[in-house]
Amino acid sequence: MKPIRYKEDMVNEFLKNGYWTHETFYDFWERNAREYGDKEALVDSKYRLTWAEAKRLVDAMAVSWVEMGIPKHSRMIVQSPNSVYGFLARIACERAGLISLTVYPYLRQRELEYMVERTQASAVIILTMYNKFNYLEMYEGLQKQFPHLKNIFLFDDEVPASAPAGTYSLTSIVNERAQKPVSESALAERRLDPIWDVALLTTTSGTTGIPKLVEWPTAPRVCTSKARVDIWNLSKDDITMAIAPHAGGAAGTLTYFAAPLAGAKTVMLEEFSPDGALALIEKERATAIGVVPTHLVRMLDADASKYDLSSLRFIRSAGGYLSPQIAEEAEKAFGASITSDLGTQDMGSVSGCRVEDSRDLRRRTVGRMLPGNQVRLVDESGKNEVPDGEPGVLYFRGPHAPAGYYRDEELTATVFDPNGWTTTGDIVKFDQECLWILGRAKDMIIRGGQNIYPAEIEGLLNDHPKVVSVAVVGYPDREMGERACAYVIPRNGREFTFQEMVDFLKSKNIAMFKLPERLEIVAEFPTVGDSGKVNKEVLKKEIKEKVASEGKS
Incomplete structure (x- = not known):
């Protein structure tokens, strides 16, 4: 399946400059099995596999699908909690020439109906039951809606008697097939071209609740993974750990994509609890963890001093806004650097901080542009x-950058121009070679002809000891056009007044026109889909209506 956006001249440019190669992710698993065969590769609560064992199971899984007659380029949905077999299934799809779509365990029928129909998926891989929810029953219903969904593969060792036709125990198939020789030539014929074949699909978070699908060959993902290995200084001696779901970027970028390139081991935390996460870091001597900010907040609420976390080197937090205050607390409590970066599923990875960057750069910036990225800053x-x-x-x-939205050239053209240029909509500046985010173009506030960048005010206010998180939005004003309002979540329910906010910001020596002219105290922020990002459109609507109602009273 050819990517819809890539053109010969662009491909030749990236190949010539060494950013793209003809490597697949499986190539690194094969190398690791050859060079570090006896070294542990994957661990969960049930399995501990070396690289040699992992490769053997991946080959057995891939060749089983080939022998079952699943055509090359078929789409396969992997819906799995953090687990060794969930990982193996993803790489086995690539090995078998199948296009994988890895989705979060919490997605249900409404989201999955769209994905199954849109991708014309021929198979899914699931647990029968997880967290008291019957996935097999849900997919049996989806099979009746979509006849092309022919096979259901279970991570369970047994198939329930009530399961529909075409349901198999993946673990049983793999363990049996692994005892027999695997034809390298049969799998070589299924090899996906790293540039000209779509290899995997990812989902985006959207305001509609239904994610969009993004298509990727392996070349851009390998390129980004190499860049991450470099800025994180990953090596075969690292032990990465997925605390967030491996299906998402917060943990998946670190563990699924980057770790195998360095030969690093990955540990899977199946079910999150603060003490469970901290205990597993201690037990496995993890050096790098992938989390969303909520995990860090909850881990900080636990007593980290009970655990030996001295192995921890850095924390990859993504999938939502992490306030500098929480980052500071986490670094002190866990003794590890927290990195920041910029990127989206729709447009790809832009920049990133190095683990050894100064505290100020890691807090205030999203780092340097990744190798090969060209940049220009333009007016509105x-x-x-x-x-x-x-x-x-x-x-x-x-x-x-990805190839675009899955089989949708029209939608893709709204994001990428014919030469591949795109924008996140962020207003930025360059300083100390790093990218400083000042806000989004649509969020910029123009007060009396002067521009206020919300991220600048948010960054300052987040340093206040009483503030957990802040979001600054504009609201209409007859005299000034717009004024600024600060929505603040206070720490532990403490009182935070308008005058405290103003005095604190004045102490930072900023221009007076930048001071928010309203303060709204809230317990939480509305978010965009499942991304964890603050939905400022909801806040803008709320404050607009509130100001309007006050004017009428």
């Missing part, structure tokens, strides 16, 4: 580049 019209040193809307192109 999107046409004119701004002078050096001035803030502008970020536009970029490079080898870390």
Whole structure:
């Protein structure tokens, strides 16, 4: 299945400059089995596999699907909690020339109906039951809706008697097939071209609740993974740990994509609890963990001093906003650096901080542009580049971008221009070679003709000891056009007043026009889909209506 956006000249450019190669992710598993065969590769509560054992099971899984007659390029949905077999299934799809779509365990019929229909998936891989929910029953219903969904593979060792035809125990199939020789030539024929074949699909978070699907060959993902290995200084001696679901970027980027390139081991935490996570870090001597900010907050509420966390080197937090205050607390409590970066599933990876970067750079910036990324900063019209040193809307192109939205050229063209340029919509500036996010173009507040960048105010207010998190939005004003309102979540229910906010910001020596003219105290923020990102559109609507009602009273 050819990617819809890539063109010969762009491909040749990235190949010539060494950003893209003809490597697949399986190539690194094969190398690791050859060079570090007896070294542990994957661990969960049930399995401990070496690289040699992992490769053997991957080959057995892949060849089983080939021998069952599943055509090359078929789409396969992997819905799995953190587990060794969930990992093996993803890489086995690539090995068998199948296109994998790995989704979160908490997705249900509404989201999955769209994905099964849109991808014309021929198979799924699931647990029969997980967290008291019957996945087999749900997919049996989906099979009746979509006849192309022919096979259900279970991570369970046995198939329930009530299961529909075409249901198999994946573990049983693999363990039996692994006892027999595997034809390398049969699998070689199924090899996906790293550039000209779609290899995997990822989902985006959207305001509609139904994710969009993004298609990826392996070349851009390998390219980004190599960049992450470099900025994180990953090596075969690292032990990475998936605390967040491996299906998402917070843990998946670290464990599924980057760790095998370095030959690093991965540990899977199946079910999160603060003490369970901390105990597993201690037990496995994890050096790097992948989390969402909520995990860090809950782990901070536990007594970390009970655990030996001295092995921990860095924390990859993604999938939502992490306030500098929480990051500071986490670094002190866990003795590890927290990295930050910029990227989206729709547009690819943009930049990232190095583990050894200063505290200020890791807190205030999203690091340096990744190798091969070109960048330009333009004014709000999107046409004119701004002078050096001035803030502008970020536009970029490079080898870390996906092929576009799955089988949708029209939608893809709304994100990428014909030359591959795209924008996150962020207003940024460059300083100390790093990218400083000042806000999104649509969130910029124009007060009396002067621009207020919400991220600048948010960054300052997040340093206040009483503030857990803050979101600054604009609201209409007859005199000034717009004014700024700060929504604040206080720490532990403490009182935080408007005057405290103003005095604190004045102490930072910022221009007076940047001071928010309203303060709203809330317990939580609305979020966009399952991304954890603050939905500022909801806040803008809320404050607009509140100000309007006050004007009428």
